[in-house]
Amino acid sequence: MGSEGSTVKERLLKSATEVFGEFGFKGATIREICRRAGVGISLVNYYFRDKEGLYLEVYRELFTGAIREYPPDMGLDENAVPEDRLSAFIRSFLYRMTMVGGRHSLIMRELLDPSPSLIRLHRELAMPLQKTLTEILTELLDPQCCEEDLGYCATSIIGQCMFYGPSTQRFRQRIFSLDSDEKIELVTSIITAFSLGGIRAINEKEHTKGVIHEA
Amino acid sequence: MGSEGSTVKERLLKSATEVFGEFGFKGATIREICRRAGVGISLVNYYFRDKEGLYLEVYRELFTGAIREYPPDMGLDENAVPEDRLSAFIRSFLYRMTMVGGRHSLIMRELLDPSPSLIRLHRELAMPLQKTLTEILTELLDPQCCEEDLGYCATSIIGQCMFYGPSTQRFRQRIFSLDSDEKIELVTSIITAFSLGGIRAINEKEHTKGVIHEA
DNA sequence: AGTTGTTTTAAACGCTTGTTTAAAACAACT
DNA sequence: AGTTGTTTTAAACAAGCGTTTAAAACAACT
Known part of the structure; x- marks a missing residue:
């Protein structure tokens, strides 16, 4: 699922770009972003503080x-x-x-x-x-x-x-x-x-x- | 709160116009719409079927x-x-x-x-x-x-x-x-x-x- | 092998959402 | 007064949200 071969942070940025683009800020969910990146849902908060930071x-x-x-x-x-x-x-x-x-x-x-x-x-x-x-x-x-x-x-x-x-x-x-x-x-x-x-x-x-x- | 003197349906339409305008469809909440109209929260579904109908x-x-x-x-x-x-x-x-x-x-x-x-x-x-x-x-x-x-x-x-x-x-x-x-x-x-x-x-x-x- | 610090996970928390339910209030008519 | 049908309420439901927590996995170094 999540494109391997790059760091988790990069994969999150990539999938977040997709999901935010599709659903907008309010419509996008952290769960979907993490699902596409192939990681657990708490890593957004770990790397980017919160949803807005990402x-x-x-x-x-x-x-x-x-x-x-x-x-x-x-x-x-x-x-x-x-x-x-x-x-x-x-x-x-x-x-x-x-x-x-x-x-x-x-x-x-x-x-x-x-x-x-x-x-x-x-x-x-x-x-x-x-x-x-x-x-x-x-x-x-x-x-x-x-x-x-x-x-x-x-x-x-x-x-x-x-x-x-x-x-x-x-x-x-x-x-x-x-x-x-x-x-x-x-x-x-x-x-x-x-x-x-x-x-x-x-x-x-x-x-x-x-x-x-x-x- | 809710402007009296008109039917509930009209008051709901009016407050919904406000709230949808301020927050957009996704951001607006039925609770806020009903609060401004001064009615209970189930009347939106009663009069307009659901949020999208309104x-x-x-x-x-x-x-x-x-x-x-x-x-x-x-x-x-x-x-x-x-x-x-x-x-x-x-x-x-x-x-x-x-x-x-x-x-x-x-x-x-x-x-x-x-x-x-x-x-x-x-x-x-x-x-x-x-x-x-x-x-x-x-x-x-x-x-x-x-x-x-x-x-x-x-x-x-x-x-x-x-x-x-x-x-x-x-x-x-x-x-x-x-x-x-x-x-x-x-x-x-x-x-x-x-x-x-x-x-x-x-x-x-x-x-x-x-x-x-x-x- | 053992310790330390970072990275990742799975589960849970607390909150808000739209919608539904069951009962209460009301109006109209007999 | 009593029945009937509509209108309104308060409460609960089920689902989804962002975020937090505590523990597990991992890496690096002694």
Whole structure:
């Protein structure tokens, strides 16, 4: 059952990643995690203090591992044009989501009812991503755009990406799932084009203040 | 404690809406729901068969109530220009989210681990929304755009809106929360402009097939 | 072989959950 | 007043949870 050939701690982390991904924090049980790891049920408390301690370590490992494999610049030169860097950012985001998610989703799942320590951890881990996107948008947006416009554009871009995540799979048709590298590339190009058009529109709006606005 | 002056069934529905919204389906307990309604704990099973029966009724009531109050056309004439109808659609979406959500979120919350009956119910309820957006996009997109492009644009728009929902509140800064009507109007205009720009970009891309694409 | 400290187990604890049961309270009608 | 059927309660049930405990297995070193 439990994959031998590695330490108990590693096996627990692996099975915990599976089980938390399938059932979420509340739905996952220590018993099932230990069953899949092939060990007794008290070892979680022995190695990770408690259930949340194990969860935090799984979360951190998944997050940093995904960023290590798909960094937000995707190895692109930092002097590349911002359009290409935006595309790389979106591509990396989509790859990380499908990598971490698989059929299920762990990251961006429990964020509905997160414990304070999880919020802190997530904020810490997501910091470099936010920084990268801000840098890209600073170059793409007109200098006269206010800081809030930048935030709204970032929100629109992240929102589009996240909606392709496994957590919202039930909403979409199967056609729009990221189930192959080709599909990821296609969605990357769509979101990139859509967003560049959106950014252009925001820039134009900034030029012609006084927008038509229906009641 | 429990607001008197209405039937037990109504009081249960009301407190269940609160508790499910705060803790989600799995986190909510029948005992807490009944405590807030001021009745014994067996009445949920008496009136609604079981916990899921109560949840489905709460979900349906919330969803249809929100659409009744903020219909996807916002009372706009159906001959209005598609730009305005898109704006109205986005506005209604945001209003429904904040209305249903409040501090917490019920709809679009348990969709991560939904029961089969909840999926069925949600699909049924969300149908008219999808239909409305499709109609709008049909007018906005070039006739030569394929059906998939329409789906991707719809996904981008819904994704942007949903990311302002209460479920992802922890991700954003407080500035980008929909905590007043003015903020909703502002976000509506941003998402509308951004999306119209995005749609225009998709239309243009369709004209000039053979897009630059970095490795 | 014996001691010491770590790792692992099996069993139990205490608590909470959704649901059921049997009886009590109530209302309506004869 | 008495019967009947519905509504409500309080208590109990069975199952599952995270965690703890005490003892067993193991390894390393003297």
